[in-house]
Amino acid sequence: MPVALVDTGVSNLTSLTNALSRLGFTYETSSSKILEADAIIIPGVGSYDAAARKINLIKNYLLDAIAREIPVLGICLGYQLLLESSEEGKESGLGIFKGRAVKFSGVKVPHVGWNTLENLKEDKITEGIKEKSYVYFVHSYYPLLEENVAIAETTYGVKFASIAKKKTVYGFQFHPEKSGTVGLKLLENFLKLSK
Amino acid sequence: MLAKRIIPCLDVDKGKVVKGVKFKELKNAGDPVELATLYSSEGADELVFLDISASLENRSTVISLSKEVAKVLDIPFTVGGGIRSVDDAREILRNGADKISINTLAVKNPNSINELASEFGSQAVVVAIDAKFKNGSYEVFIYGGTSPTGIDAVAWAKEAEARGAGEILLTSIDRDGTKQGYDLNLTKMVLDAVSIPVIASGGAGSPLHFLEVFRIGADAALAAGIFHRGEYRIREIKEFLKKEGVQVRL
Numbered sequence: 001m002p003v004a005l006v007d008t009g010v011s012n013l014t015s016l017t018n019a020l021s022r023l024g025f026t027y028e029t030s031s032s033k034i035l036e037a038d039a040i041i042i043p044g045v046g047s048y049d050a051a052a053r054k055i056n057l058i059k060n061y062l063l064d065a066i067a068r069e070i071p072v073l074g075i076c077l078g079y080q081l082l083l084e085s086s087e088e089g090k091e092s093g094l095g096i097f098k099g100r101a102v103k104f105s106g107v108k109v110p111h112v113g114w115n116t117l118e119n120l121k122e123d124k125i126t127e128g129i130k131e132k133s134y135v136y137f138v139h140s141y142y143p144l145l146e147e148n149v150a151i152a153e154t155t156y157g158v159k160f161a162s163i164a165k166k167k168t169v170y171g172f173q174f175h176p177e178k179s180g181t182v183g184l185k186l187l188e189n190f191l192k193l194s195k
Numbered sequence: 196m197l198a199k200r201i202i203p204c205l206d207v208d209k210g211k212v213v214k215g216v217k218f219k220e221l222k223n224a225g226d227p228v229e230l231a232t233l234y235s236s237e238g239a240d241e242l243v244f245l246d247i248s249a250s251l252e253n254r255s256t257v258i259s260l261s262k263e264v265a266k267v268l269d270i271p272f273t274v275g276g277g278i279r280s281v282d283d284a285r286e287i288l289r290n291g292a293d294k295i296s297i298n299t300l301a302v303k304n305p306n307s308i309n310e311l312a313s314e315f316g317s318q319a320v321v322v323a324i325d326a327k328f329k330n331g332s333y334e335v336f337i338y339g340g341t342s343p344t345g346i347d348a349v350a351w352a353k354e355a356e357a358r359g360a361g362e363i364l365l366t367s368i369d370r371d372g373t374k375q376g377y378d379l380n381l382t383k384m385v386l387d388a389v390s391i392p393v394i395a396s397g398g399a400g401s402p403l404h405f406l407e408v409f410r411i412g413a414d415a416a417l418a419a420g421i422f423h424r425g426e427y428r429i430r431e432i433k434e435f436l437k438k439e440g441v442q443v444r445l
Contacts, residue, residue, distance in 0.1 A: 014291040018266050046316050110318050110361060112392050113414065114198040114240055114444040134198060134444040136271060138293075138318040156197055178271045178293065180235070 003027045003191065004037035006058070008044050008051040008078070016043050016075070019177035023188050034061040039194035040070060044077030045138070048101070052091035055081050059094060066096065071193040072169045076139055079164070079171030088141050096169050099145035107157035110140040115174075117152040117162055125151060125163065125170060125189045133182045135162070135174040143173060168193065198444045199436070200240035200415035201405065201429055202394060203422045205230055207276070208248040210256050212423070228263050234422065235270050237429045240444060242268070243296065243364070243417060246276035247339060254283060258290050265291025273321055275364075276339075281310050288315055296321040296364055299337040302344055302351075305358060312359025321394075322355035323364040324348055326381055333381050340368045348381070349388045356389045363389060364417065367397035372420060374400025377408040386412045402427060402435040409441050 003020060005013060007029045020027050027041075034040060040062065044051050055062070066072055074082045083093045086101035093100075104111060114134040120126045142160040150161035154173070163186075164171040170190060176183035205212045205227055212227050231242055244264070246257040261274050274287045275296025284295045284307070300307050301322050311320045325340045326333040326348035333348035352363050365385050367378035377395045386393050392414035399405065399418035408416050421427055433443045 014265055014289070015293065018291070019269065022269075045318065047313075108390055108392055108414070110391075111197070112318065112362065113200050116196060138271075140317075175271075178269065180269050184269060 002033065002037055003194070004034045004040045005029045006031065006034070006040060006042045006055065006062075006078070008042065008046070008054045008081075013043060015175075015177045016041065019184060019187060020191075023184065023191060025191055031058050031061065034058060034065060037065065037070065039191055040065055040072045042072070042074040042078035042081060044075060044079075044081065046077060047089070048077065048080065048086045048141075049089035049091045051077055052081055052086075052089060052093060055094065056091065062094065066167070066169055069168045071190060073190050074169075074171045075177075076173060076175060079173055080141060080143060082169065082171050083143055083145075086141060096166060097143070097145055097149055097164055097171065098147045099143060101141040102144045103141050104157055110138055111142070111156045112138050114179075115154050115156060115162075117154060119150070119153045121151045123151050123165060124193060125165065125186065127189055128185055129182060129189075135176070135179040135183055135186075137162075137174045139173060143171065196442045198240070198442045199409045199413075200394075201238070201432060201443070202241045202243055202415050202417040203230075203234045203239050203429070204243040204245060204396070204417050204419040206419060207244050207246045207257070207260065210260065213247070227260060228267060230423075231264050231268050231272070234429065235268055238433055238445065239270065239429055240415070241270055242272040244272065244274045244276075245296070246274070248277070254286075258286055261287050261290040261292045273364075275321070275323055281307050284311055285314070288319055294319050294321050294361070296323045298323040298325060301355065301360075302335060302337050302346065305354065308355055308358040308360055312361070317359050317361035317391075320360050321362045321364050322352075322360040323366065324352060324355070324385075325366045325368050327368040328378075328381070333384070336368060340366075340371075349384050352385045353388050356391050360391060362392045362394060362414075364394045364396060366417075370398030371396075373398050374421070376400060376404040377413070377416065379407060379411055382408060382413055383411050400426075402432045405432055406436060406439050406441065409436065
């Protein structure tokens with residue numbers, strides 16, 4: 001079951017590929033493999049515009065995969081690329097989720113460390129995950145959604161959707177590959193969605 | 196709610212973990228990958244590897260260490276110590292470290308902070324400051340605490356933030372290895388001066404010391420000897436903190 005990892009050029013893919021290996025999944029990082037993938041992960045740490053330019057080059061492949069109900073997971077910046085836009089840059093996102101990424105204010109930025117998943121909704125992705133489980137965050141912008149697609153929320157000055165879902169597309173604002181056993185479980189739940 | 200972080204620090208020399216008392220008198224305390232896994236399973240929130248030998252020798256050991264640790268560890272880790280160039284830092288980050296911590300490099304070439312932050316993002320750049328109390332203020336020391344710079348630690352922390360540092364790892368040289376507790380005065384001064392997370396370091400000897408430093412607002416507390424010598428388990432300290440009303444990940 002190959003997983004396509006979208007190389008946004010700005011991410012360190014090592015920890016994610018290590019996590020996939022630990023879970024027994026194989027992966028491809030070439031963008032031509034997106035069409036054959038059973039699941040697609042858009043990782044991301046780094047600058048929004050640079051990543052958005054890369055992602056827009058393969059936008060049609062991604063939209064095609066989403067239309068075929070292939071599970072797609074955006075992690076951190078990868079999640080923000082699924083929004084319409086970001087205060088961090090000028091480029092447009094994929095617009096899968098209605099809303100934009102905005103900068104935290106009135107709190108220490110970046111939001112670094114372990115924070116809780118609250119108000120968990122029942123979903124395949126949250127199977128076996130307890131309310132208030134800790135996951136690891138590192139980000140300066142958070143998703144401000146204009147639709148009710150939150151599967152879990154997290155509070156840091158404001159409350160935001162730390163897990164969002166629309167059909168087979170998920171966004172995680174935290175790093176599951178850095179979130180201990182809880183993170184691995186979430187990643188595994190996502191990968192189990194692949195056909 | 197965001198939890199306060201407890202970060203064991205593993206001082207690494209030629210691939211082995213050691214802990215210096217006041218940066219001297221090193222004694223061997225184990226294998227880095229093994230210790231990392233153990234600490235992670237005991238509830239460490241992050242790990243820091245400080246390569247204390249690297250200033251003078253072997254770059255490749257720290258790169259292979261990053262690679263090996265990244266394979267087994269599912270929590271974030273930082274690599275620091277003897278990173279002499281932006282190229283060194285880049286190599287370590289590309290080999291699996293989540294963050295690099297720079298100290299001497301940042302002082303000698305402050306632009307390295309800007310360069311690394313723009314390439315990897317601020318979240319990957321920790322500026323480590325080793326400070327020593329002198330004539331009523333705190334002075335920055337480099338080269339593993341051996342060389343004074345005449346730079347004021349608080350002013351330097353502010354500059355590091357302005358240049359793009361994502362976190363400050365603040366070590367009190369006076370307290371390091373003493374078990375007398377963190378330097379609360381130094382930590383508070385830096386906390387008040389910057390708005391990025393501050394990791395307090397140097398002097399942890401009991402659970403109470405963690406409580407004190409979290410109460411004044413530190414975002415994370417780093418410690419080495421207290422854990423390596425087996426005096427306290429991480430979980431034990433976290434349970435104490437939780438009882439005292441501090442938000443921790445248990």
